[in-house]
Amino acid sequence: MAVVMFEGVSLKYDRQTPILKDISFGLPAGSFHYLMGASGSGKTSLIRLIYGGNFEYEGTISVFGRNLAYLKAEELPMMRQQMGVIFQDFYLLDHLTAIDNVALPLRIQGQSWSSARKMAAEVMDWIGLSDCLHSFPTSLSGGQRQRIVTARAIINRPRILIADEPTGNLDDENALKLLYLFEELNKQGTTVLFATHSRELVKAFPHDVLNLKKGELSLQPESSIFAEVKVVRHA
Ligand SMILES: Nc1ncnc2c1ncn2[C@@H]1O[C@H](COP(=O)(O)OP(=O)(O)OP(=O)(O)O)[C@@H](O)[C@H]1O
Ligand SMILES: [Mg+2]
Numbered sequence: 001m002a003v004v005m006f007e008g009v010s011l012k013y014d015r016q017t018p019i020l021k022d023i024s025f026g027l028p029a030g031s032f033h034y035l036m037g038a039s040g041s042g043k044t045s046l047i048r049l050i051y052g053g054n055f056e057y058e059g060t061i062s063v064f065g066r067n068l069a070y071l072k073a074e075e076l077p078m079m080r081q082q083m084g085v086i087f088q089d090f091y092l093l094d095h096l097t098a099i100d101n102v103a104l105p106l107r108i109q110g111q112s113w114s115s116a117r118k119m120a121a122e123v124m125d126w127i128g129l130s131d132c133l134h135s136f137p138t139s140l141s142g143g144q145r146q147r148i149v150t151a152r153a154i155i156n157r158p159r160i161l162i163a164d165e166p167t168g169n170l171d172d173e174n175a176l177k178l179l180y181l182f183e184e185l186n187k188q189g190t191t192v193l194f195a196t197h198s199r200e201l202v203k204a205f206p207h208d209v210l211n212l213k214k215g216e217l218s219l220q221p222e223s224s225i226f227a228e229v230k231v232v233r234h235a
Helices: 043-050 074-080 098-108 114-128 144-154 173-186 199-204
Strands: 002-011 020-028 032-036 056-062 081-087 158-166 191-196 208-213 214-220
Touching: 002 043, 002 191, 020 043, 020 056, 020 191, 032 043, 032 173, 032 199, 043 056, 043 158, 043 173, 043 191, 074 081, 081 144, 081 208, 098 114, 098 144, 114 144, 144 158, 144 173, 158 173, 173 199
Parallel strands: 032 191, 032 208, 081 158, 158 191
Antiparallel strands: 002 020, 002 056, 208 214
């Protein structure tokens, strides 16, 4: 089953030229895709559509087999609980400590604070954040905050993990660590969509690439990622 399915989806906002032009693709369960494209090409816009954060589109979007347009109001939050989303602009709650931000999805699902925090501490340790469990987000660096968002996104083992530039604020070592983590989750069955500008990461961890360009979406299969390095022979 496709976890996400777009059929003839167009997105315009309020301008003449559409940001997304009649795009169709599917993310099969358990797949790992990168989403690439120049700044402003529509990656974040596409991710917001999957998340049900914008309904001003044409065409059909289905997530977990359900057409988003036909969801009842109370169904969207339930669907979102099965999605781990790492947004480009954080969305941490500044009045909660790092560990409580990470524990929050489990709290929302009904766990006690103590069991949610126990799990949060484990995930944070795993992701290299054990030094800042009790810090408030505003006192942390961009890379640390980004990892808190990541920990929060994966803590309830989502069916799909959608990451919008999660390595943008990370040094190379931490970016690679994050990719290892995503690969591990993917091996355990989580479908992954990972928006990035980094060709280096794609080469280090090859997977199929969805490329956005001028509103069109094309698929570059994993097998061709190394083929694009052309050998130029000089006469
Ligand atoms: N809420 C909005 N209303 C109107 N236009 C928007 C809105 N959000 C994004 N845009 C426009 O849509 C285009 C695509 O933006 P988007 O943020 O999706 O690009 P992106 O590929 O994520 O870029 P980046 O790599 O810089 O994050 C841009 O021209 C942007 O100005
Ligand atoms: Mg973006």
